[in-house]
Every structure is written in structure tokens, then in C-alpha cells.
Amino acid sequence: MLSNKDNDDLPQEDFNSDIIKFPPELENSISEILQTNDLIDNNDFIPIEYINQMLPNEYALASIDETTKRLQYKMRQLEGEIQEHTRLQTNGGQQGYEEVAEAKKAIEELFKRIRQIKEKATQSEIMVQEITQDIKSLDFAKRHLTTSITALKRLQMLVTAVDQLKVMAKMKQYKETSQLLQAVLQLASYFKSYKSIKQIAELSISIATFQNELKKQIFEDFESSFALEGSLSNQSALLGDACLVIDIMGQDVKNNLINWYCEKQLGEYKRIFRGSEEIASLDNTSRRYAWIKRVLKTYDEVHADIFPLHWNVSEVLCIRFCELTGEDLVKSLSRAKNELDVKNLLKNLQLTLEFENQLVKRFAYMEKPLHTENTSLKYNFNKSISIAFEPYLGLYIDAEDKNMAEIISTYRMEAVPDDDNSTSVLQSSIDLFLYYKETLVNCSKLSTRKPFYDLCIVFSKWLRTYANEVLIGKLPKEERRAMTRDELKLICLILNTADYCYNTIPQLEDKLKEKVHEEYKDKINLDFERDCFLKGIETCYEPALTTMTKISWNNLESVGDQSEYVTLFHNNLTRCVVSVHKDITNNRYFRSFCDKFVESFVSKIINNLSKCKPISEVGAEQARK
Template sequence: MPSNTDLQENNEDSLKDFNNDIIKFPPELENSISEILQANDPIDNNDFNPMEYLNQMLPNEHALASIDETTKRLQHKMRQLEGEIREITRLQTNDGQQGNEEVSEAKRAIEELFKRIREIKDKATQSEIMVQEITKDIKSLDYAKRHLTISITALKRLQMLVTAVDQLKIMAHMKQYKETSQLLQAVLQLASYFKTYKSIKQIAELSISIVTFQNELKKQIFEDFESSFASDGSLTVQTAPLGDACLVIDIMGQDVKNQLVNWYCERQLREYKRIFRGSEEIASLDNTSRRFSWIKRILKNFDEEHVDIFPLHWNVSEVLCVKFCEITREDLVKTLSRTGNELDVKTLLKNLQLTLEFENQLLKRFAYREKPPRGSNTENSSTTYDFNKSISISFEPYLGLYIDAEDKNIAEMILTYRTEATPDDDNSSVLQSSTELFLYYKETLVNCSKLSTRKPFYDLYVTFAKWLRAYANDVLIWRLPKEERRAMTRDELKLICLILNTADYCYNTISQLEDKIKEKIEEEYKEKIYLDSERENFLNVVAASIKSLVKGIETCYEPSLTAMTKLPWSNLESVGDQSEYVTLFHNTLRLCVVSVHKDITNNRYFRSFCDKFVESFVSKIINNLSKCKPISEVGAEQMLLDIHALKTFILEMPTMGMENPAPPPTTFTKIVNKGIGKIETILKMILTPHDPSEGLVENYILLIGDKNINNFQKILELKGLKKNEQQQLTEQFQQRVADDTTLLENSNILSSITLSQFITPSLPTSFPTLFSNPSLSSNNSNNFTTSTIGSNLADKSAANKFNESVRKIMAGGWRRTDSNKKEDEK
């Protein structure tokens, strides 16, 4: 038999299965079901737990004795529940049958409703037929009334038209043009009503007679105008009849009006064409002003005598000027083509200026026509004409003479700029020639834009670009001091700075010039306007100026490098204070840099100058080492001390001469450290003893890091080793680097060293001065001998000296004496 534990486990598994089989509803739905059922039985609760329920029914082991009774009670409960379920199912079935009966009843009601609607629709159709039968006779009468009304109206209008035509003919025959205009307008309006009746013979004949009469009336009015104006355009009758006749012409339409206006303009300009086309001498450019005087007299006569003839909206005076401009333009084109080879720019510009002034006068005279008044009838107003370039465009193909003249003027200016004097005052930061050139460009642009903004204006742009390049190359770069062996003077340094500032000014101003040209030139040429090449030229001038500054300062501190080569670097016994050539270099550098910093206006270019100077200085020092060979280990230690002092001075360059100097920029510091680091690397190699040889080779690989045998030999020669010693070390070096793939083929550290014949140095008695500076001369006039060098390391052995040097180098600096500190503070 199973134990109690096994029974309990089986019960628990059954309960778990029971719980899993229970359908779970959302909490909201279960709460709603509980409210509807309102049951007190624990089985009906949402959170019914069978285990708890059994524990309540069988609280202890004594209750197990009555398990049969409990089972009977549960079975009775089950039968009771089954009965309730059957009753509820029956009720739901009865409710479903009742619902089906209600649906059937609704369908019958809908069918009855459709039937009634169909009956109503049939009755409505019958009613409509009855109404149509009743109103059939009324509709016929209504149609007859409408047609009768239209017929009576047509007959009345036809009678009015016939009567108006008869009166029109009478008034036209009597030349009563004011009344004729009113009758003609009425006739034309009535005739438009009968356009759909032209199939009727009588109406068609009447329409033809009206058209014929209009042509006769038009001919009569034109004959009146012919007889009223003399051959020279003067008026011989009163203006009132002609003014009334224009009212008739205005009603006849735009084409007839244009014919009359064109006739009037031809009559007024007939004499003008006869005179100015009859002789080449009168048609010459010298008589251009007479042409404009002629039309001004015609316009004055029109304003005084003829203005009352024509309606204002005809704009006869404007059409007259348009005809004059067309004739004049054609004449000038022929004249210019005939005298083009003999034409001089002075005559061309004079007549072109007269023409432009006349066009401006016409634009002012007819300015009211540019914008029609608000609410005006634009259909009755003639076309608005643009007098801009209406005559002057004939001069445009010949404006190349003007561009050539400007080209010659700028060429002469550029030629004088090559000998321009350097300004003495400190207020001038650029060469005066640059401001003069761009001012002339500005004035020329304004003048040329008045003459033309098309091809000649584009040609002027090409001329400007050409001379901008010439100014950059043939003036600015040409004026840079040539490379010479002598030290550069203060005036020469200032001139270089002025050229640099001028190039910067031109670079920025060219952008403004380009925008101004694009603003004025015609749209079709705008895409061709770009001055990038010219801007690039001035950037090249800036680069050349910086290079020239660096070269100039190189010539200034060259005496200090010469003094460096004359020191006995192979015979120094101990390391002392910084050498005197370092002090000379510092004083020279300070004078030059302060002057350059003051004269360069753009600090960005001064920073670039400092960067380029560091590159040049490092290369000069490295190359100068070959002139100092042989260099002993003590000499290399002294050089390291001097190079550290030079590095300190160079780091001061960006802030030299400033009252409150700031730390040097990080990028500049990196450039200095990188450059000076090359020199220090070479000196560290020279400082390395050649015995043992393995140490020298390994140190070379560590510091230089290449396998180039020539570079290795440069170190050996700088150390002053003999040929047999060099050969032994070279062979060992080749064996060491033969299979090493991690090394470079050639390091750039030693690339600038060019070894030359060793010359025994002789000690100078004094050093040259810069710019004849008394203070500098007095500071550097003391003799420099080896007796001034300290002897604090004289008693050390070679190995101890090497170890001590390496320790100091790796520590990052040297111990400075009190005199060094005082010099730095100064």
C-alpha cells in the first residue's frame, strides 16, 4: 500500500494539474462576474484555492473518519450544480427561440414598409404625368412669348442700327468727328449683336456696308491728317478737328491707331532722316550731339502744339522717341563700322557719354510709364518701352578701345610701382601702391558699368585679373630682397613685412572685387567670374615673404654660427657656462623678431614665420656641426648645454617684446622640441664613447634608428675618429644591422649634414655687431678664450664622464649657474 507521503505527493500533483486547467480571466472581468453572480459559495470566488478548501473541510486526522459523509455531501452538491446548469441551459434555449421570432417579425415589417414606399412612388409618377398634361398648353404659350420677345427686341435693335448708320454717314460727311465717334461706337455695339444673324441676307448686306463705311471713314481721317501737316511735320490747321478724329480712330481698334501713330512719327522724322543720312560728314560721330538736339526740338514742338491732338494713353511722344532711337542706332552702327579703324578712344567715349546722358533723359521723361497707375485699363495702354541701351548698344563692339586704354593705364601704374619708395612712417602697414591700384579698379568698374555690363565689362575683368597677377609677381615678389651674403638691414626687413601685409590686404580685397564684378555684370557672364588663381598668387607672395624673412634673419645671426665653428670643440677640457656665441645669437634674434612682430599685421603669418624659422634654424645648426668637427665628448656636452639655451630663446619668439608674455603655443612648442630634439640626438651620439664599439653601434640604433652606412660614417667623422677606427666600427655596424628589418633605410636626422674638409679653428678677438647697435657691440667685444670655461669635470675618467652625461641628458636639463639665471631674467 502507498504511504501517506506518497498520497500527499499525488494529491499535490493533482491539485497542480487542476489549477493549470482552470481558465484564467482578466481581473476586471472576474470582478464583474462576481458582482453579477453575487454568490457566497467559496467555490465561486475568483481566488478559490482547492487546498485551503479541503483543509477547511478536513482540518485534522479525526475528520478523516467522516470522509464518507463528506464525499456524499460533495456528490449531493455536484448533482445540485448539474441541475442548475440544466435549468440555465433550458432558459437560454427558450430565449434564443424567442429572439428568432422577433427577427422574423422585423423582416415582415420591413417588407411591408418597402411595399408602401413602392405604392407612393407609383402615385407620384401618375401625379407628374397629370401635371404635364395640364401644363402642356401653358408651356407652348410660354415658348411663343419668349420667341416673340426676342424677335421684337431684334427688330428694334435692327431699326436702331439702320438709323444709327444713316446718322453716322451724315455726321462723317459733315466731319463732325466727335458725334461720329459716339455713333460709331453705338453702331459697332449693335452690329456685334447681329453676328449670329449673318445668314440672313439683309443683315449680311448691312454688316458689309458698315465695314465698307469704316474703311472710307478711316481713309477720310488719314487724308485730313495728310492735309493738316506739312512735309516738315509742322501743323497747318487747328488741333480740335484732328483731336476729335483721333477719338474715332481709337474706337476703330489698336491696328488703326498704330497705323496713324506710325504715320505721324514717320512724318516728324522724315526731315531728320533726309539730313543725317544724306551726307557722311553730317552723319559722322562729331555730329552726334546735333542728333539729340534735333529730337529735343521735335519733342518740344510736340509738347507745345501737338499734344492736344492725340489721346494721352496713345503715348505718341514715347513712340516717336522709340522710332528716333531705332533710326539713330542704325545710323551709328553704319558710321562706326565705316570709321572703326580710325576711331580713337577719346572720340568714342565722348559720344558714348552723350548717348548715355540722352538715354537717361528719356528714362526720366517717361518714368511714369514704368508702372501703370493702380486700377488703370492696361488693354487701352500701349506697350512700355525701355530706352536703356537703346542707342548706346551700337558702341559696345568698339569698347575694346576703352579696355585697351585702361590696360595701358594700369600697365604704366604697375611699372611705377616697382620703384615705389618704402614709407618712412610707422603708420603705413601696406604699400601705398596696393590701395591706389584697388581704388583705380573701383572707379574704373563704376565707369565701365555705365558704358556696358556685357562683353566689354567681362574684358575689363580679364584685364584686372592679368594686372593683379603682374602686381603679385612683377612688383611684390620682384621687390623682395635678393639673397646675399651680407646681413640684412632693418629697412630691408621692414620692406619684406610691408610686402607680406600688402599681399594679405590684396588677398582679402580681391574677394570684394569679385563680388562687385558679379553684382554689376550681366547674368550670362557671372559664372565666368572667379579670381581664385589671383588669390593663390598673393598667397604665394605671403609664402615667399616669410621665406625671405627667414633667410634675412639667417644672414643676421650668421656671425654667431661662424663664432660657433671657431671654438675648439675637440680640445675642451670641461663643460662650463653657455658659450658666448649663444648670447650673440640671442641678442640678434631678439632685435630681429621684435622688429618683425611689430611690422606684421596678421598674427597668423607671424606664427607661420616662427614655425618656418625653427625649421631653418635646426637645419642650419645641424649643417653647422660639420664645420665644428672633430667634436670631443666634452665638446658635445658643452654643445648640449648651448643648444638647451638656444631652445629656451627660440621658445620666447612668439612673445618677444611683449609686456606680459604668455607661454608659447602648444603647437609651436612641439615644433621646437621636435627640431631641437634632432640636434640633441646627434650630440648624444657624439657624446657616446667609441670604446667599447658595441656600445656606440647599439646607441646609434637606439637614437638614430636606421641602417644607412653613410649616416653612421657622418657620426664617426663628427667624432673625429681615424680611418682605421672608422673602418672597424663600420664593419661591425654592417654586421649588426644586416638582418634587422625593424630599422629605417635612411633617417632624416642626419640628412642636412654635409661633411667638408676639416679646418683648424682660430679664435676670434671680437664678434661683429648687428645694425651697428652700440649696446650689442659692447656686450660682445670681450675676447672669448678657453680660459673662461670651468673645470668641474676635468678630473673624471672617460667612462665616468659618459655615464654622468647620459644621466644629465635623460634628466632633461643641465644645472644652470647663477650667471645663467641672471642672463635669462634679462
């Protein structure tokens, strides 16, 4: 057996010179292909290990010759296999080259056929395009031919309709005329893009000229049907059909006819109420509204059948009347401003407000907006005429101011109620706020702008007067004496009344802001007037303070019993506080009274002590008792 040492002694080139080394990947692939169990074919074949395996010990050396013969046989067998594989590989290579050449030839043939197919497809596409081009041309020609035929048919219809329209218009068959006119205008709109053609342009001009003539003819029919004063002859059916034609002519033509009608109806109004200053005076305001009511009655009974409902002719008529009347009243009021009587002013203003309300109710059913030459929104009849009176409502505010002055004067003389537990506030305060409520409601109907704001200022003025002159004026005069039970009861009644006014004023302020115009809302504030009702009283302990200053505090020799002024303090304060607590209805006021009383009492005691100087040590001890 060969050892590693023996292996080292042998020339390595003898074992390795004939061994061919392949990469590991190739060796593994070869092993998988051969699939042999022979150790010689193993990738990890080691000659020395193989020899040791065959000759494991010294006893095996005896058969070395036999082993050698077996190895030689194996070598010859391997050489034969190598030669056979080499021969087969050589013959197989030549055959492979021939197969590759045949494959290349087949591929070339295939490419040649593909080119031929592509050329034929191109030719087919060109042929199809030529065929479809002819079809497209035919289809285009067909479509234009259809359009041309349609245009010719419509042109023929338009010419025929225009001829019939002229005949119907000449015969004043306005219902048929309206239908034909609508058809003509629709057909004419189709030829707007053909106006470059001379015949079409001439036909369009002819239609426009005819419309003007037809409009003139219808207006002449209206002129001849209405008398100078606006009364109607017996042609309402004809004029009603004519309005159908006007409706088709467009909004401008319709507005012209409506305005003509309104001017016709209001012509007499202008002649009557603008012809004389006496008739146009404020005293004849009621006659104005009576006149337009007669006109509206005539419209409802006779003229309403002429005009379509959606024209809103009666509403436009009333708008024009309100505009004229407002202008007239502004002039009348300006001429009579130095002679205006508040009673007459309010009377005519009330008549105007009632008339405006009637108009609002009359046209409340109309939901569609107006479309006139001056407005595109629904007209607001509220304040449409009465606004002319607003600059002169200062007379009304002045009258209310004088009236309140008289009322406050009576409140100053108001008798204090007897000892009645059911009465906690002065009746005048309740009456005052009821009067305010009624007055502001009445004023808001007349105006919510500056006159109403001026009324708010008047309210503020008399609230302050009521607080300072009525309530405080009823308080007992400040005298250095103890208050009687009746005086304390009166004071508590005044406090309760002030509390009622203080709590009611915010409600009044909210009501005023609710009614007043947005322009003046932020200017209304009654906080100062509320504060006027927060006055206090502190006279019940004045006699005790006077007694305190009369004592000679520096000459006292000994400390005695409770001082006389302390007894006075105790008796008066007990009586006053108990009485106040009994008669003041609002506990918040009683707590406030106690807080303010203690604050005032401490301050006056300190001031009073400074008047008693000098004070001896004995006097200081006595002052504490």
C-alpha cells in the same frame, strides 16, 4: 407515506399515462394566464409528492375515504370546467370565422376604392398636362415674340444709327461719329448669329465697307494736315476728334496711324542723317540728339493734344528714333573702326548715355505697357543706342591698361617713408585700390558686359604685377649677412601692405561681381592674385649657418662652452624676431611668420648638419651646446 422505494414498486404507467407534457415555454405561459395556487395546476406537479403531502403519516390513512371523496369531487369539478371551456371554444371559433370573413370583405372593398381613386388621379394628371401644355406653348410663343420684337427694335436702331453715322462722317463731325460708331459696333455684335439672313449679312458688309472708307478719310485728313517735314496746320481739334474714332476701330488701325505719324516725323531725320556719310559720322552724334529733342518739344507743345495719352505716341516715336540711330551708329563705327580715337569714342558714348537717361526719366511716369505691332512690353531705353559702342570699347580698356602701366611704374619708384609710426602700409597700395574703384564705376556706366569683364582681367594683371614687382621688388636682396634694423622695418612694411591688399581684394571682387553682367559673374575670381601677397622672408640666420659649417666637428678633443654659431643664432634671431613683432601690425601675420620660420629653420639645420660630416662623439656633444 409512500417512499421512493414504494414508488419504484408501483407501475409507472399508472401515474404517467394520463399526464400530457407541454414544452417548458408553453407551460410557463399557461401558468401566467391561469394564475392559480393549486398544486395540481403547477408545472412541476408530482403525484407521489402530492399524495405524501395529503397523507403525511400512517395516522392519516384512517381518513383515506374522506380524502378519496374529496379528490373525486375535485375531479368532477374539473371535468365540468373542461366541458364548459370546450363549449365556449367551439361557439367562439364559429364567431371568429365569421369576423374574419367580414374583415376580408372590408379589405377587398378598401382596395376597390383605392383603385378608383388612383384611376381618377391619373385622369386628373392627364388633364393638367393638357392644360399646362397649352400654357407652355403660349409662354414659348410669348418669349419668341419678345425676342423677335427686341431684334426688330435693335435692327431698326442699327439701320438708323448707320444712316446717322454716314451723315456725321461726311460732315467730319468726328466726336459724334465716334459715339455713333461705338453704338453701331455694339448693335452689330448682337446680330452675329443672324448672318445667315440675307438682309443682316448685307448690312454687316455695308458696315465693314463704311469703316474702311471712314479710316481712309481720316488718314487723308492727317495727310493733308501735316506738311512734308512733319509740321502741323491748324486742324488739331479735328484730328483729335478723329483719334476718338480710330480708338474705337481697334488696335490694328490705331497702330497703323501711330506708325504713320512716326514715319512722318522721322522722314526728315532719315533724309538728313542718312543722305551723307559725313553728316552720319560719329562726330555728329550730338546733332542727332538735338534734332529729336526739338521734335519732342514740338510734340509736347502742339501734337500732344491730338493723340490720347494712353496711345503713348511720344514713346513710340522715341523707340523708332533709337532703333534708327542704333543702326546708323553701328554703320558709322564700322566705317571708322581703323581711325577711332578713344577720346572721341568715349565723348560720344557719354552723350548717348546721357540721352538714354533723359528718355528713361521722361517715360518713367508711364505704368501701362505699350501695345504696338512690334512689342507688347514697356520699352527699355537703357542701352537702347549705347550698345552699338560696346564692340569698340576695347580701345577704352587698352587705354586703361596703358594708364595702369604708367601708375605701376611710378609705384616702383615710390620712396620708403621715414620712421613714422602713423604709416603702416605703402601709400601706393591705397591709391591703387582707389583708382580701381573709380575706374570700375566709370566702366560700368559704359558697359557691364564683355568690356567690363576685360577690365577685370586688366585689374588682375596689375595686381599680380604690384605684388611681384613693386612689393617683392622692394625687399632687400638675399645676401649672406645679418639684416639691419631698417631692412627689417622695410620688410615689415611690405608685409603689412601685402596684408592690406590681401584683405581688400575680396571687397574688390564683390564689387566687380555686383556690377558685371550675369553672363560673366562666375568668371571673376581673384584668389590667385590674393595669394601673390603671401610671400615670406628667411635670411637673418644665414651667417650663423655659414659659421657652423666652418667648424671641424671631427677634430674636437673636449667639450667647451657655448659654440660661436649658437651665439650668432641667438643674437640675430632675438634681434630679428623682436623687430618683426614690433613692426608687423597684424598678429596673424606674426604667428604665421613664426610658424614658417621654425619650419624653415629646422629644415636648414638638418641640411647644414649633413655638410658638417664627419662629426666625432665630442663634436656631437659640442654641437648640442
